[in-house]
Amino acid sequence: MKCTSAEFENFRNIEAATLRFGDGVTVLFGENAQGKTNVIEGIYLFARGRSFRAAKEREAVRFGERVARIKLFTESGHEKMELGAEIPLTKPKSFYKNRIKCEKNSEIIGEFRAVLFCPSHLSLIYDGPAVRRNFLDIAISQIKPLYMEYLGRYNRTLLQRNALLKAAADDPSCAFEDMNEIYAEQLASLADKISSYREEYIAALDENARAIFREMTGAREVPTFRYKPSAGEHEDRRARYFHLLTAHTDREIRMGATLFGTHKDEIEIAINGKEARQYASQGQQRSLALAMKLSEGEISYRESGEYPVFLLDDVLSELDVNRRAFVLSAIRDRQVIVTCCEPSDFSGAHMIRVSGGRYEE
Ligand code: ATP
Numbered sequence: 167m168k169c170t171s172a173e174f175e176n177f178r179n180i181e182a183a184t185l186r187f188g189d190g191v192t193v194l195f196g197e198n199a200q201g202k203t204n205v206i207e208g209i210y211l212f213a214r215g216r217s218f219r220a221a222k223e224r225e226a227v228r229f230g231e232r233v234a235r236i237k238l239f240t241e242s243g244h245e246k247m248e249l250g251a252e253i254p255l256t257k258p259k260s261f262y263k264n265r266i267k268c269e270k271n272s273e274i275i276g277e278f279r280a281v282l283f284c285p286s287h288l289s290l291i292y293d294g295p296a297v298r299r300n301f302l303d304i305a306i307s308q309i310k311p312l313y314m315e316y317l318g319r320y321n322r323t324l325l326q327r328n329a330l331l332k333a334a335a336d337d338p339s340c341a342f343e344d345m346n347e348i349y350a351e352q353l354a355s356l357a358d359k360i361s362s363y364r365e366e367y368i369a370a371l372d373e374n375a376r377a378i379f380r381e382m383t384g385a386r387e388v389p390t391f392r393y394k395p396s397a398g399e400h401e402d403r404r405a406r407y408f409h410l411l412t413a414h415t416d417r418e419i420r421m422g423a424t425l426f427g428t429h430k431d432e433i434e435i436a437i438n439g440k441e442a443r444q445y446a447s448q449g450q451q452r453s454l455a456l457a458m459k460l461s462e463g464e465i466s467y468r469e470s471g472e473y474p475v476f477l478l479d480d481v482l483s484e485l486d487v488n489r490r491a492f493v494l495s496a497i498r499d500r501q502v503i504v505t506c507c508e509p510s511d512f513s514g515a516h517m518i519r520v521s522g523g524r525y526e527e
């Protein structure tokens with residue numbers, strides 16, 4: 167997978183710009199607040215389907231303008247694509263494939279595969295379970311379009327069930343049982359499917375990240391990545407979820423929230439059997455996080471036959487010399503787009519100087 171060029175219009179501080187990317191490493195360098203991350207954000211929008219940093223996408227529309235547009239030109243095998251995004255200030259955004267508007271925004275996911283590294287990923291291990299679920303969801307969605315579909319349906323049903331639980335707290339006479347049974351049925355079936363994808367992905371992660379971690383650290387410690395489904399270990403997860411969602415409703419009504427399901431899953435990460443979140447050193451945690459991100463690229467390659475594009479926003483300056491050298495050598499033959507303030511350590515890279523939303527090759 168490659169992106170050959172991108173065009174930006176009224177996106178963040180970019181009034182209008184066309185950027186070309188090298189087949190290998192492209193470095194976007196410049197002082198702070200010039201528009202380096204803005205480019206990474208714009209490119210990754212196509213991989214993830216939404217911005218990785220704006221809660222409200224209209225924030226990305228250039229101040230004083232009404233609509234932001236991005237085009238990304240990609241190549242996958244021999245197939246060339248023009249992907250487009252349009253973000254109006256007052257309406258939801260739209261995506262385009264070869265200038266044809268997608269009916270659903272989720273259709274864009276999987277067309278352009280990329281792995282993003284940013285400083286917040288270095289906390290993948292010690293942060294709460296939500297960041298690890300998020301890692302899984304983004305990684306799996308890009309290679310398994312159906313997963314995305316199930317996840318979307320699951321999240322919508324979860325919102326409906328939570329609304330029902332709150333309604334039941336306000337009005338005990340409402341027809342709770344019948345509705346709950348329908349939602350529990352739907353959630354259990356979707357949770358079962360989501361679980362299977364996660365289980366398979368984490369098994370691949372365990373194999374890949376373990377090897378990468380050992381290579382990176384040269385250590386004898388063995389990391390493990392295990393899926394910890396909120397349903398526990400059960401033969402029939404679907405039946406188990408249905409049971410959980412119908413057996414504890416008094417408590418759920420009191421809490422006004424669904425307490426069981428894949429939105430409570432966890433990836434358990436350990437080193438030599440000891441939970442990394444509590445026991446790993448900071449350095450080990452960073453190595454684990456990097457190993458997870460590098461594995462994301464390897465697994466994507468295994469599934470699709472092509473490496474994704476690696477986007478490194480500001481991470482290299484956060485790493486010590488050894489880890490930095492390891493990461494760069496692990497992705498040396500791939501297409502990589504890196505941002506940094508000091509361009510010095512890249513010889514032979516395609517260099518783009520960034521200043522005030524302008525890009526100079
Ligand atoms: P750093 O090295 O600090 O990470 P950067 O080059 O990555 O800097 P960006 O995050 O890409 O910086 O760009 C930030 C700039 O974009 C800031 O000057 C900010 O004010 C500007 N900006 C953000 N959103 C908008 C917007 N909607 N309209 C205009 N400018 C914006």
Ligand code: MG
Nearest residue numbers: 202203204480
């Ligand atoms: Mg930045």
